[in-house]
Amino acid sequence: MANSGSSAGLALASQRHLFEIPDDVAFLNCAYISPLPKVSLSAGDRGLRRKAQPWTIVAADFFTSSETVRKLFADLINADADDVAFAPAVSYGMAQAAHNIPIRRTQRIVTLSEQFPSNVYPWMDLAERTGAAFVSVPRPGDDDWTSALLSFIDGSTGIVAVPQCHWTDGGLIDLEAIAAACRSVGAVLCVDATQSVGALPLDVKRIDPDFVAVASYKWLLGPYSLGFLYIAPRWQRARPIEHNWIAREGSEDFAGLVNYSHDFQSGARRFDVGERSNFALMPVAEASLKLILQWTVLRISETLRLRTGAIAERARGEFGIASVPDQRRAGHYLGLRFSGGVPPDLPKRLAAANVYVSVRGQAMRVTPHVWNTDDDVEKLFAVLKAELS
Ligand SMILES: Cc1ncc(COP(=O)(O)O)c(C=O)c1O
DSSP states (O other), X not given: OOSSSOOSTTOOXXXXXXXXXXXTOEEOBTTTOOOOBHHHHHHHHHHHHHTTOGGGOOGGGXXXXXXXXXXXXXXXTTOOGGGEEEESSXXXXXXXXXXXXXXXXXXXXXXXXXXXXXXXXXXXXXXXXXXXXXXXXXXXXXXXXXXXXXXXXXXXXXXXXXXXXXXXXXBBOOHHHXXXXXXXXXXXXXXXXXXXXXXSOOOHHHHOOSEEEEOSSSTTOOOTTOXXXXXXXXXXXXXXXXXOGGGBTXXXXXXXXXXXXXXXXXXXXXXXXXXXXXXXXXXXXXXXXXXXHHHOHHHHHHHXXXXXXXXXXXXXXHHOOBOOOGGGBOTTOEEEBOTTSSOTTHHHHHHHTTEEOEEETTEEEEBOXXXXXXXHHHHHHHHHHHHHO
């Protein structure tokens, strides 16, 4: 892939100029924390400064920016703005789901082995409280998570809580097939799409999941502690885990807030986290989401698919390092599997050369984004060559 132009149809040229990344840094670790684009950094600076002059913050500001961001996120997953709530963390979003889904002692909650903890602990807790069984699908030898998961969905399944791709190595889960299986047995589908939304298409109108939680500080290029929870319309009359004033009907009228209301704002807004009108961070999320929508998820995903595909092929060819086969891997996400495990010193050696990746489970994650260049990849392979040959 050339740095200078989009040679492969949809692929984007490197967008490094839009980020504050020094030339000698090869940051291939979006799955850890993405860098903020310059435009988002400026928006955050302006947002934080508003608190220095609170007389400039008016009642409408508590609503306008949040509603813009709600709609931008909704557009990203083909949802309606009404179906999106603000959740600061995936654990918070899953707590909203776990608080509301009825489950019986005879039923099972199904997850994947080595799944990210924020989509595990809420379900372990629910199982403990209700006597339902907590089940984790073993890692399939052939990386076919979809078939493995389907074989666990039957009449006893109450909840399926999974990601769109595995956070250790990008192993892909076909959510349309899983959702159809859930529907056929009356199970509820909860998705943690933190490691995919923004870099891999996810269409809630096609999939029809029940809940989808997304943290924004990775593939949404957004701030820490401002995330989202998609809630299917059929759950929007459920009970939120907390009760904040802005989620109630009529909250726009500050003078009338003591006229307590039993009714909520419309749609999923009742699930918004308290103090969701975050003047410092909301503009950051807005700027980053606009950038992603401008690039389009399709072009981002194609760019990253080509990038990770080339790295996977070279790692296999030059060093015999395996990864999930392309057709079973999310295009943006690569986990390198070294026979005998990731050499313990390798991440340290890479960091010493300003090459940033991360180890999770048995895989070394290489997760590039549109700021990366061919040079970054050369730096990665220079260290691999020095350490492995
Ligand atoms: C798959 C996945 N989900 C969620 C998170 C973050 O969870 P939380 O927002 O609860 O801190 C991460 C962070 O690494 C993750 O990899």
